[in-house]
């Protein structure tokens with residue numbers, strides 16, 4: 393049985409009345425159906441009650457990227473600049489969901505905003521516009537480029553911790569990654585180990601130090617280029633293998649399985 397993979401949604405206005413909808417990018421659905429080898433399950437931003445209800449039925453969790461930003465109140469940061477997009481419903485859902493998933497040992501892959509949520513959920517903080525900090529490069533989405541190029545362009549290289557998860561996948565070649573973010577890790581959460589850095593020192597990859605299984609976060613977007621980039625694909629294949637192991641354990645341990653439709 394293929395593993396069920398939770399994908400975090402954002403609340404986004406749709407249609408002529410801009411009514412709130414719960415949405416996630418097609419790139420996450422496709423990567424779960426592809427190299428992850430699972431069944432995607434979109435998780436609405438329905439608040440903290442979602443975690444205990446849904447986690448026992450999942451075999452893995454992806455925290456997705458988004459243009460919105462973690463509200464600074466969650467890390468005692470200064471208010472965002474006027475017009476900075478936020479998604480309070482998503483924060484209220486993913487921060488407790490991350491803590492519960494890690495406590496349960498559920499395989500977890502946090503991407504971009506999800507990477508930032510992982511750090512905040514575990515007690516870290518964020519810088520809100522890293523391009524304004526001395527010595528830092530601009531990691532944000534170039535507004536004048538076409539989306540395909542932004543998503544697959546390699547914006548900067550990464551220094552990887554020898555022996556770390558991504559370093560094992562990248563071999564000696566090292567990797568270059570896309571970059572679509574304004575925010576970044578300021579104070580690293582105590583339970584996270586940094587394993588990858590941009591040339592300007594921005595933390596780009598972390599591991600949950602005391603997690604029993606797969607629990608990683610990346611600031612870049614491997615879901616945008618796994619069809620052409622071997623390391624991106626391998627990240628999802630390793631995550632999928634961890635989820636498949638979790639699923640087989642869940643079946644054998646008799647943990648709740650979705651009730652088959654009548």
Ligand SMILES: N[C@@H](CCC(=O)NCCCC(=O)O)C(=O)O
Nearest residue numbers: 457458459460504505573574575
């Ligand atoms: N908003 C945060 C996180 C950035 C992020 O997740 N980018 C993905 C954008 C996806 C899209 O363009 O739809 C930040 O700016 O740091």
